[in-house]
Every structure is written in structure tokens, then in C-alpha cells.
Amino acid sequence: MLVDQYGRSHTYLRISVTDRCNLRCTYCMPADGINLRAKDAILTFDEIVQISEMLVEFGIRKIRITGGEPLVRKEVENLCGRLAQIRRLQTLALSTNGANLSDKAAALRRAGVSHVNVSLDTLRPERFQSITRRDRFSDVMRGIEAAVSEEFTSLKINTVVIRGFNDDEILDFVRLAVSLDVNARFIEYMPFPGNDWRKERYVPSNEIRSIIETKYSLEAKQQEESVHGPAADFRVIGTNATIGFISTMSAPFCYGCNRLRLSSDGRLRVCLFAQEGIDLKTPLRNGASAQELQALILGALADKWEKHPGEEELEKKTHGHMIGIGG
Numbered sequence: 371m372l373v374d375q376y377g378r379s380h381t382y383l384r385i386s387v388t389d390r391c392n393l394r395c396t397y398c399m400p401a402d403g404i405n406l407r408a409k410d411a412i413l414t415f416d417e418i419v420q421i422s423e424m425l426v427e428f429g430i431r432k433i434r435i436t437g438g439e440p441l442v443r444k445e446v447e448n449l450c451g452r453l454a455q456i457r458r459l460q461t462l463a464l465s466t467n468g469a470n471l472s473d474k475a476a477a478l479r480r481a482g483v484s485h486v487n488v489s490l491d492t493l494r495p496e497r498f499q500s501i502t503r504r505d506r507f508s509d510v511m512r513g514i515e516a517a518v519s520e521e522f523t524s525l526k527i528n529t530v531v532i533r534g535f536n537d538d539e540i541l542d543f544v545r546l547a548v549s550l551d552v553n554a555r556f557i558e559y560m561p562f563p564g565n566d567w568r569k570e571r572y573v574p575s576n577e578i579r580s581i582i583e584t585k586y587s588l589e590a591k592q593q594e595e596s597v598h599g600p601a602a603d604f605r606v607i608g609t610n611a612t613i614g615f616i617s618t619m620s621a622p623f624c625y626g627c628n629r630l631r632l633s634s635d636g637r638l639r640v641c642l643f644a645q646e647g648i649d650l651k652t653p654l655r656n657g658a659s660a661q662e663l664q665a666l667i668l669g670a671l672a673d674k675w676e677k678h679p680g681e682e683e684l685e686k687k688t689h690g691h692m693i694g695i696g697g
């Protein structure tokens with residue numbers, strides 16, 4: 371039912387449960403932070419479950435919990451437990467920076483989270499400190515170890531590749547993936563308000579791939595997941611590891627977009643780069659029916675563009691802060 375004018379069926383909902391974070395990554399969180407949303411402006415767990423149940427009725431089959439940093443929201447594992455009970459939801463996933471993961475991994479697994487992505491842009495503690503403005507590298511590595519031992523259905527390490535910062539660590543991340551039997555995913559650097567994106571600083575996926583292929587052989591991998599994500603995945607031949615590329619800038623994949631994004635203040639975006647989202651919180655709190663909310667959502671989908679605006683337009687950064695959207 372969540373089909374736009376280009377025939378794209380939206381089956382994947384990303385829910386940002388907070389705009390707070392325990393790190394200060396330079397490409398996401400402006401140095402002087404952002405105006406955090408007041409507590410009553412944030413959706414309650416009941417409201418998140420209500421909206422999720424309604425959207426699963428409309429066709430959503432995969433939910434990913436994001437932030438800010440979702441593991442800083444108190445008892446987020448309880449929210450996960452309630453979402454996992456929603457009939458017809460196939461996949462419950464979570465994206466985290468890993469800093470609090472060692473404390474939460476077991477509880478998330480028990481709650482029904484099956485897919486975990488950990489954002490990590492360097493394997494060098496001093497660089498970690500410079501890009502996150504926090505000294506939590508060892509906590510993140512402990513978090514990854516805890517997630518490996520919990521044997522989630524899928525564990526991915528997401529790395530934003532920035533030229534002149536961490537593009538010399540690409541092979542190190544592949545080695546990590548091979549040693550842990552997990553997926554290493556390389557994300558092209560994208561322009562967002564508050565970050566210092568410039569064309570010469572983003573490394574296109576084909577360049578990342580050619581660096582990897584100096585040491586490893588890759589084989590294209592079929593999409594196994596019922597609800598696909600944005601990455602092009604490859605098997606690392608001779609290992610159990612896989613590699614993924616998210617090429618939003620060099621090879622946009624909007625033709626197959628299946629994603630909707632709900633921000634922590636109840637705004638639904640039909641695209642990562644949308645300037646605004648439609649407000650679901652106010653009508654929900656005013657007792658709107660599922661049909662009324664559905665009409666709002668279908669209205670937004672009817673206006674969804676075919677593909678994101680090109681580099682030049684994105685460089686103007688008129689879209690929202692990454693921290694408030696949740697990637």
C-alpha cells in the first residue's frame with residue numbers, strides 16, 4: 371500500500387528514537403552540537419509502537435532502530451521487544467556506534483533484534499578520538515566482540531570513507547571482517563549540514579573496490595534479505611566475510627528505494643535528503659484515525675521524487691542534519 375508514483379513499494383522503515391548521542395562525529399554532529407528536542411517533543415514508546423503497527427499493516431516488513439545513538443535512550447531494548455511482537459514484521463534491526471553495545475547486546479538479542487550495524491570509521495584509537503571527539507574506541511571494540519558472541523543473524527561494520535582521513539584503512543577493515551566473519555560496509559561520504567563535505571574528500575565506491583581487489587577477490591552476492599538495503603554486496607572469495615558498498619553519490623540507487631524514515635519527533639521523511647518530513651505526531655496525539663494518517667503518508671509518497679537531487683544541489687545542504695534523521 372505504500373507505493374509511490376514510480377511503483378516503488380516501501381517496506382523498510384528506519385526509526386530514529388533519539389537525537390542524542392554519546393559521540394560527536396565531525397561529519398554528523400556539528401561541533402557546537404544541535405538544539406536537542408525537548409522530552410515531550412519526542413515520540414513515546416507507545417506512540418512508536420502505534421505508528422509501527424499501523425505502517426506494518428500498510429506493508430512495512432523491516433524496521434531499523436537508529437538515532438542519534440539509540441543505545442543512549444533508556445530501556446530501548448524494551449521498545450525492541452514490543453516491536454518484535456508486531457505480526458508480519460520480518461526483520462528488526464538496529465544501527466549503533468557500538469559504544470554502549472557490550473552492555474546491551476545480549477538484551478537486544480533476547481528482545482528480538484536480528485540485524486545489527488555498528489558504525490566505525492577507523493581502527494586507530496587516536497583517529498577515533500579525533501573524528502568522534504570522544505575516547506571510546508576500546509568500548510566500541512568490546513561492543514563488536516559482544517555482538518559477535520551473540521551471533522546476530524547479520525552483523526555489519528559501517529565505515530564512512532573520507533579521503534585523507536581513513537582511506538588508508540580500507541584493507542584493515544576488510545581484514546577485520548575476514549577475522550570476525552562479518553560484513554564490512556563502505557559508505558560514500560555525503561554532504562550534510564554541519565559537516566565539511568567537499569567533492570575531493572569523498573571516495574567513490576569503485577575506487578574503494580579497486581583498493582580491496584589489490585589483495586582480495588570479490589564475487590557479487592545476490593540479495594538474500596527479503597527486504598533489501600541500499601548496499602551492493604560481495605563475497606570475499608576464500609573467506610566467510612562479505613563486503614558492501616553504499617554509493618549514494620557515485621551510483622545512486624533511488625530506482626529501488628524502499629525506505630521511509632521516522633524521526634524522533636514524529637516526522638516521516640520519504641527520502642534521506644528530503645528537506646522536511648510530514649508531522650505524524652500532532653495528528654496522532656489529536657486522535658487521528660489510521661485512515662487519516664495513511665492519507666497523510668500516501669500524500670507524501672505521491673510527492674516523492676524519482677531520485678535524490680544531484681551533487682551540486684546536495685552540496686547546498688538544505689536537507690536535515692544526519693543526527694536528527696538517523697541515516
Ligand code: SF4
Nearest residue numbers: 623624627641642678
Ligand atoms: S536518496 Fe532518497 S530516494 Fe534515493 S535511495 Fe536514498 S532515500 Fe531513497
